[in-house]
Amino acid sequence: MRIAICVKEVPDPTAAKRIDEGTMRLVRSGENTLNPYDRHAIEAAVQIKEGPAPDTEITIVTVGPESAGRSVDRALAQGGDQSVHVADEAAAGSDLLGTARILAAALKRGNYDLILLGQQAADSECYVMAGLVAELLELPCVTQAASIELGDGAVTVKRQVETGYDTVKAALPCVVSVSDAINDPRYPPLPAIMGAKRKPHEIVSLAELGVDAATVGAAGAGTAIGGLSKPEGRGDTIVIEDDGSAAEQLLAFLIEKKVVA
Amino acid sequence: MAGIAVLCEVQGGQIAKGSLGVLEEAARLGAALGEPVDAIVCGSGLDDAAMGALGGFGAAKVIVADDAALASGIAQPVVDACATAQESGQYRYWLAGASIMSADAMAGLAARLGAGIVIDAVELHGEGGALVTRRSGLGDSVLAHCGFTTPVGVVVTRANAFAATEGNGGSAPVERIAPAFRSYSQAVQLVGHEDAEDSGPDIGAADVLVAGGRGLGDAAGFALVEECASAFGGAVAATRAVVDAGWYPYSAQVGQTGKTVTPKLYVACGISGAIQHKVGMQGSGTIVAINKDKNAPIFDYADFGIIGDLNTVVPKLTELVKARG
Ligand SMILES: Cc1cc2nc3c(=O)[nH]c(=O)nc-3n(C[C@H](O)[C@H](O)[C@H](O)COP(=O)(O)OP(=O)(O)OC[C@H]3O[C@@H](n4cnc5c(N)ncnc54)[C@H](O)[C@@H]3O)c2cc1C
Ligand SMILES: Cc1cc2nc3c(=O)[nH]c(=O)nc-3n(C[C@H](O)[C@H](O)[C@H](O)COP(=O)(O)OP(=O)(O)OC[C@H]3O[C@@H](n4cnc5c(N)ncnc54)[C@H](O)[C@@H]3O)c2cc1C
Numbered sequence: 150m151r152i153a154i155c156v157k158e159v160p161d162p163t164a165a166k167r168i169d170e171g172t173m174r175l176v177r178s179g180e181n182t183l184n185p186y187d188r189h190a191i192e193a194a195v196q197i198k199e200g201p202a203p204d205t206e207i208t209i210v211t212v213g214p215e216s217a218g219r220s221v222d223r224a225l226a227q228g229g230d231q232s233v234h235v236a237d238e239a240a241a242g243s244d245l246l247g248t249a250r251i252l253a254a255a256l257k258r259g260n261y262d263l264i265l266l267g268q269q270a271a272d273s274e275c276y277v278m279a280g281l282v283a284e285l286l287e288l289p290c291v292t293q294a295a296s297i298e299l300g301d302g303a304v305t306v307k308r309q310v311e312t313g314y315d316t317v318k319a320a321l322p323c324v325v326s327v328s329d330a331i332n333d334p335r336y337p338p339l340p341a342i343m344g345a346k347r348k349p350h351e352i353v354s355l356a357e358l359g360v361d362a363a364t365v366g367a368a369g370a371g372t373a374i375g376g377l378s379k380p381e382g383r384g385d386t387i388v389i390e391d392d393g394s395a396a397e398q399l400l401a402f403l404i405e406k407k408v409v410a
Numbered sequence: 411m412a413g414i415a416v417l418c419e420v421q422g423g424q425i426a427k428g429s430l431g432v433l434e435e436a437a438r439l440g441a442a443l444g445e446p447v448d449a450i451v452c453g454s455g456l457d458d459a460a461m462g463a464l465g466g467f468g469a470a471k472v473i474v475a476d477d478a479a480l481a482s483g484i485a486q487p488v489v490d491a492c493a494t495a496q497e498s499g500q501y502r503y504w505l506a507g508a509s510i511m512s513a514d515a516m517a518g519l520a521a522r523l524g525a526g527i528v529i530d531a532v533e534l535h536g537e538g539g540a541l542v543t544r545r546s547g548l549g550d551s552v553l554a555h556c557g558f559t560t561p562v563g564v565v566v567t568r569a570n571a572f573a574a575t576e577g578n579g580g581s582a583p584v585e586r587i588a589p590a591f592r593s594y595s596q597a598v599q600l601v602g603h604e605d606a607e608d609s610g611p612d613i614g615a616a617d618v619l620v621a622g623g624r625g626l627g628d629a630a631g632f633a634l635v636e637e638c639a640s641a642f643g644g645a646v647a648a649t650r651a652v653v654d655a656g657w658y659p660y661s662a663q664v665g666q667t668g669k670t671v672t673p674k675l676y677v678a679c680g681i682s683g684a685i686q687h688k689v690g691m692q693g694s695g696t697i698v699a700i701n702k703d704k705n706a707p708i709f710d711y712a713d714f715g716i717i718g719d720l721n722t723v724v725p726k727l728t729e730l731v732k733a734r735g
Contacts, residue, residue: 168554246560277529293510388716
């Protein structure tokens with residue numbers, strides 16, 4: 150079984166983020182990390198390999214600058230066998246459509262049985278990449294999987310919808326994005342972290358993938374940001390650190406606000 | 411390209427409330443741009459008169475794709491239906507609400523049409539003869555004025571961004587189309603469905619909600635928030651992460667896919683504050699957050715935040731509230 154996992158490097162989710170008013174792009178110069186939601190997709194693949202399909206080969210696929218190699222290593226340490234990293238300056242500034250085009254081209258070469266994604270990216274909080282990639286690859290797609298079961302050349306997925314939980318079955322090959330409750334990702338042990346660098350890394354350009362640079366990156370973006378403004382905030386926030394009296398302080402606040410009689 | 415198409419979703423036999431709000435907003439946008447608005451409905455066994463009533467919410471025409479393949483609420487056959495509607499309608503914009511199905515369908519359609527797609531739009535403006543959205547981002551600290559460079563633009567709006575009225579009672583002509591389905595679009599089968607049980611307390615009616623997230627550690631951790639909620643005379647709410655994990659019933663879920671609540675007091679315990687949770691509770695009177703991570707996004711929209719361990723803070727709060735009687 151061949152599994153590909155699409156992973157994204159994102160600015161540290163806990164750091165303050167801002168958009169550059171010149172380029173209208175997210176400033177990514179600070180500390181970056183592997184998108185935490187993607188760790189659940191990696192864990193899901195590792196569990197398939199440890200369970201029903203031991204001969205599974207796991208490929209980490211990313212689109213991002215060369216510096217994103219650190220997050221690729223992080224993903225490999227958690228359980229990938231090899232990586233495909235599309236690094237090309239012409240890919241910078243890609244929107245959802247452009248990134249999906251690049252990912253689809255990279256995935257097409259691998260003939261994967263199962264393509265996994267995270268539920269959302271922590272920086273953009275979009276949650277639709279799986280749908281775009283599946284359509285470009287002309288593959289069946291299931292998003293927001295709360296559980297995955299493999300068998301009979303298909304995946305059976307339980308997923309939340311507005312009216313409750315659906316169970317759906319999709320024939321392989323297919324594209325699945327996983328919910329952050331599907332599993333508890335394990336932290337890789339030190340030897341795995343050390344060993345990640347030695348796993349096969351492939352760095353490819355858009356030309357090598359046969360992607361026309363005019364259809365991706367800033368040049369090919371279908372969306373365009375013309376300006377930024379500030380939304381109305383909620384007003385003042387009081388944040389305290391618990392020194393043992395936090396509950397008392399909260400209650401006093403609620404009484405003052407007349408929320409509690 | 412001309413006109414605006416709004417995907418109107420059928421949920422439990424009725425047009426989803428979220429879709430109606432988007433349709434009405436589209437009608438305002440259409441008036442500003444001079445573009446007619448069509449409603450697109452996909453399903454099985456749909457009634458012409460009921461669909462025509464979308465005219466009362468701003469649709470000039472209602473395009474109905476009625477096929478057994480569209481009965482299950484799976485997105486890919488809906489992509490095919492929308493693509494068929496696009497062939498005859500040549501719409502300039504496609505709009506939809508933020509449901510699981512609608513978002514997936516718009517993603518597929520954007521890829522099929524090579525169209526730019528904006529997620530989480532909170533405002534729709536006609537500027538210089540074109541649609542320019544306001545896309546809220548980075549924990550709602552910035553609004554990007556985001557338009558399109560492609561001939562067709564696709565928009566998924568934020569949950570609850572556009573509230574629906576009761577409509578004006580009008581109706582619109584209904585046109586039926588026969589979607590051209592693709593084989594891969596029909597490779598996902600619905601094999602089971604569990605309806606969300608609406609037993610337990612009605613969280614929509616509670617004045618105080620004490621909400622638990624993954625920070626509770628496990629299902630047993632919910633005892634803490636249950637005791638706290640009962641001290642306040644309120645009810646318990648939950649995030650998708652804990653509902654998906656089976657720690658708490660779906661009927662208590664607040665957020666984009668779950669319920670929208672507006673209690674006087676919302677106490678978030680061990681909840682990070684993802685946008686998909688926020689959209690369901692940001693209308694609460696007072697928001698309190700208890701989280702051990704000082705950088706958790708929930709602190710950006712809490713009125714009172716406590717950086718600390720919920721296992722010590724919550725029981726103490728429960729005791730203090732109980733003591734007041
Ligand atoms: C605040 C903000 C808002 C944005 N809004 C929009 C918008 O409305 N429309 C738009 O077109 N673009 C938007 N973008 C740009 C968009 O985030 C990037 O184009 C990004 O490269 C791809 O989309 P995503 O990560 O948002 O996808 P999501 O749908 O959030 O990602 C889901 C999954 O896709 C996979 N994935 C995503 N990116 C990559 C990658 N580079 N390599 C490998 N796998 C990946 C991961 O598995 C991830 O978990 C926004 C960016 C920011 C910072
Ligand atoms: C299409 C879509 C729809 C969605 N719909 C919904 C929805 O309807 N509702 C919803 O809630 N989510 C929804 N989500 C999921 C959402 O994006 C988040 O994944 C989810 O809300 C996270 O839940 P959480 O805060 O419980 O978990 P986490 O994000 O894991 O946060 C847990 C928090 O607990 C804190 N913590 C841990 N231990 C302690 C302790 N001892 N004391 C104090 N704090 C502690 C941590 O610091 C962390 O901030 C949706 C996502 C998508 C993509």
